[in-house]
Amino acid sequence: MANKIQFQRGTKALLAAHGPLDAGEPGYTTDTKELFIGNGTGANTPLVSATSADITYYVRTDGNDSNTGLANTAAGAFKTIGKAISVVPRNVNHFITINVAPGTYAEIIDLSGFSGSGQILVTGDSSVSTSRTVHAIKMYGNSCFVTINGFNCSTPSNINAVSVTSSVGALVSNINSTIVSTGAGLDVNLSNIRATSCNFSNKFIAVNAVNASVAYIENFTGSGNTWGNRSTLASVVTAAGTRATGTNGDSSDTGILNYSGVTNPWGDNTVSQRDVASVYTSQFTCTTSGTFYKMPLGGAEWDSRGSVSTANSRFVCKNSGIYEVTAQAIGLNTPSGTVLTMMLYRNGSPFRVMDQVYVAATGNYGTNGTTKVNCSPGDYLEVYVASSSGGVVIIGTNGQLSYINIQQMA
Incomplete structure (x- = not known):
């Protein structure tokens, strides 16, 4: 039983x-x-154990770990950051703040093993400074949100200034570490993190992301590092503003470094560096039978790098690479039996027929096609149309009927 x-x-x-x-x-x-x-x-x-309410603890160099930590006085504050962390229940469902006063604390800030729907904030200075010095910062195995702000790390030569491992959400800001170290300024492993306004200098790597980590960094500074940002093993490092530099630059070994937004899967994933344009064309007439007439550009719906010249009705390539050109031209009341031909020109000469269509009955018929062309910087592309019947008018609109799209593919 x-x-x-x-x-x-x-x-x-x-x-x-x-x-x-x-x-x-x-x-x-x-x-x-x-x-x-x-x-x-x-x-x-x-x-x-679990939290029962929001609470603030205080840490001061003149405090005592036998105190309650609940008052910002020598008689009320803790002496060590570790003591303040130790009294926080593992299950955090409220906002826990640990305020650290200026001074040197010979310890590692270790926020590890916390869970729950709340947040832990360990805060020192409001800007990058050396007013509050610790050995290093470690966050491990946290499933609640943890934030550390405003510390100077006098990191031993072989460890990371800040390590974030197996944590689902972390915010690190205003951290300074300039001591020479074979470790990283910020090391992110199996974690998601946002880090802002940190200064890491003289490290082997300023920012290191490994094992499918996602790190967003913003307004970093630092120099004298061997490497700046490094992303490996399916990790992603996204950055905005300034970045810490390294003598060897940045590295993405089986990872992604993204500084301007992904536009395609081919590798140079920045829209500011890839030529992309969509242009609508103005109305024109294929006056003479069999003669090619350039499609006049009426205006760009988008033009990522200023490659479109409406004055010359051409697209000027900024990069070396493969470009894909797609165009459409609609003939107004095109006579039956007419053949419409679309041709891509490169540098003023015919390059390739994009499309050819036979008009079986009088009406609004179009020619449209797509092709690819290898270009060098300064090469220019134009699209021409010819009609076997003279006087065919090609409709010009706001891009709904006649248009040209060009984008760098690789």
Whole structure:
């Protein structure tokens, strides 16, 4: 016969009113989500502890770890950051703040193993400075949001200034570390992180992301590093503003470095560096049978790098690479039996027929086609149309009927 296990269950106030649990008897608080077990000595031992309210702790060099940490005075504050972290329950469902006063703390800030729907903030200075110095910063195995702001890391020569491992959400800001080190300024492993306004100098790597990590960095500074940003093993490093530099530059070995936004999967994933344009054409007439007439450009719907010249009705390539050209031209009341031909010109000479269409019955018929062309910087592309019947008018619109799209493919 199965044994029935009974829990004392209710709010934390009800549990206190009940009195101590019997030895081995479990109790669960429905409001604070804590689990206790009676220890037989008139007290309840917490098995899973959780926060019950927002709280702020204070740390000062003149404090004492025997204090409560609840007052920003020598008689109330903790002396070490580690003590303040140790009194925070592992299950964080509220906002926990640890305020650290100026001074040198001979310890590693270690925020590890926290979960819950709340947030932990360990805060020092409001800007990059050396007013609050620690050995290093470590965040490991956190599933709640953790934030560290405003510290100077006097990192030992072989470890990282900031390490974030197996954490789903972290924010690091205003961290300074300039001591020579074979480690990284910021090392991100199996984690998602945002980091802002940090200064990392004289490191082997300023920012290192590995093992499918995602790191967004903003307004970093620093020099004298061997490498700037490095992304490996399916990681992504996205940056905005200034970045820390390295003598070897940046590196993406089986990872992605993205500084301006991804536009395609071919590798140079910055829209500011890739030629892309969409242009609508003005109305024109194929006056003479069999003669090619250039499609006049009426205006660009978009033009990523200023490659479109409406004055000359051409697209001027900025990069070396393969360009894809797609165009369409619609003839107004094109006579039956007419053949419309579309031709791509490169540098003023015919390059390739893009399309040729036979008009079976009088009406608005069009020619449209796509082709690819290898270009060098300064090469220019134009699209021409010829009609076997003279006087055919090619409709010009706002891009709905007659247009040219050009983009660098590789």
